[in-house]
Amino acid sequence: MAPNRREKGNTVSDSDPHFSGGGVAADGFDRFGTLPDCLLVSILSLLPIEDAVRTSVLSTRWRRLWTLAPLRLLDDSALRSEKFPNKKLLAFRAFHDEEQWRTQEGWRVRAIDGVLSAHAGPIRSCRLSRVYFHIPLLDGWIQTLSQKGVQDLAILIPMEKRFYLVHPSLIACQSLQSLELCYCRILKPTQPRPNLVNLRVLNLKRSLVTDAAINDLLSCCPALQSLALVHCAGLRRIHLRSPTLCIMMLDDYSWEVEELFVVDAPNLEHLMLGKNTTRRTHVKVLNAPKLELLGFLDMSIKMLQLGSTTCFEKSMVTLSTVVHSLKKLAIRVDFNDDLQADIVFDLLRCFPCLETLDVLIADMDDDDEPDVEYWKQQVSLDCLDHHLKSVTLKGFLGQRTDSGFVNFLIAKARVLKVMTLISVHAWKEGWVETVQQGLCLQNKASIDATVVFMKEKHEINQFQPWSSLF
Structure with a gap:
C-alpha cells in the first residue's frame, strides 16, 4: 500500500486521484491531480530538463511522466x-x-x-x-x-x-x-x-x-x-547544386577555397561571403534567379562572374548581365583606389533594382593619388533613380574620396530615405559638424533623405546582417 501523507490533519494517500504531489489548492482540492497525463506531459516538455526530472519525486504517478515528455x-x-x-x-x-x-x-x-x-x-x-x-x-x-x-x-x-x-x-x-x-x-x-x-x-x-x-x-x-x-578546412571547390537552398554563407577563414560556383540554385536568395573571400576565391553565379542579397564583394577582386558579366583582376571585362532580382548588396572598397571605384560604379549598373547598399570602407592607402573628382563626373544609374532607399558606410573617414562617393549618392539617389555614416572619428568634438559642411546636403535629389552619423563601437552590432561574417 502506498504510504500515507498528512495534510492539515487529514490522511491522504498518494494513490488518491486528488493527490498528485503537485500541490493542493487553498480549498484542499488538488488541481493538478485532475489533469490527464497527456496534458501534464505537455507541461513538463516546456521545463528545463533538471526541473522536469525533479518532478519524479512528487509521487508514484509523476515518477515516469518526465520520460514521456x-x-x-x-x-x-x-x-x-x-x-x-x-x-x-x-x-x-x-x-x-x-x-x-x-x-x-x-x-x-x-x-x-x-x-x-x-x-x-x-x-x-x-x-x-x-x-x-x-x-x-x-x-x-x-x-x-x-x-x-x-x-x-x-x-x-x-x-x-x-x-x-x-x-x-x-x-x-x-x-x-x-x-x-x-x-x-x-x-x-x-x-x-x-x-x-x-x-x-x-x-x-x-x-x-x-x-x-x-x-x-x-x-x-x-x-x-x-x-x-x-x-x-579541406574545401577547395564548392559547386552548389540544390533546388531548395535559400541561404549560403562562406566566411573569411575558409582560406583554401579556390572556387565557389553557384551552378544551379533556383531558390537561392542570400549569398553571404566573408569580406576578403572574393580577393582569393573565384566566385561564379550561373543560375540563381531569385538572388536578393549578395555580399561582401571586395573590390580587389580575383574573379567574379555574374552570368556573362566577368570582373577579373580589378577590371570589368564584359558587362552584359543585369540582375533585376538583387535588392541588397554589401561591398568592401578602398575609395583611394581608382580601379576599385570603377568597379563599384559598374556593379551598381548591374543591379538596377538595388534597394540597400552597405559599404565597408577598407583602410585607404595614403600613398595613392586618387582622382578626387571621379564621382562628380559620373552619371546617374537606374537603381539610384528608382529604388535605392538605404545606404550605410562603415569605416567612414570624411576624406575627399569617400565624401565624394557620399555626395554622389546624395545628388543622384532620388528615393533615398536614410544614409548612415559609421565612423571612429565621430567621437571627436566638432568632427561631425566639419564633415557636414563638406557634404552637399543642399543638393539632395530626395527631399526625404536623412544623413545620420553614428559612433563606431566594435562591441555593438551595427552592421546587420553582415556582422556574423566578421
Missing part, C-alpha cells in the same frame, strides 16, 4: 551538480585543481547518459558542448538520439579533441531538421549513404570537410534551405 533544449552546459550550482562553476574551476573539475564533468556525463537511457523519447532538441567531453560515449549517444527522433542537434567538440569523425548514424538520421557541427570531420560518406531527407539547416564550423562530402550531403538533402561553412 518530448525533450527540448537538452543542453549539457545547463546540467549542474547540486555540489557546484549555477555561477559558482567558473569560480570553482579557477580555484580548484583539474582533477576536481573533471569530477564535476564526470557527473555531467553520467547525467547525460542517464537521461538518454531513461527517456522513452522523442528527444526534439539536443546540444552537446562541454569542454571535458567523453568522446567514446558520443557514438552511442548519437545512435540513441537518432533512434529517438532528434530534430535539432548541435555537437560542439572541444578544440583539444579535434576532429571527431561523425558516426554514420548521424548522416542517416531522417528526423534531423537542423544540424550544427564544430570540430568534427566529415569525409566522403560510403555506407550508409546520407539520408537527411528532412534537414533544413546545416552549419559546419571549424570542421574538416571535403568537396566530395559537401557534394554528397547536398545531393541527399532534398529539403535543405540554409548552409553555413565557417572556419572549415
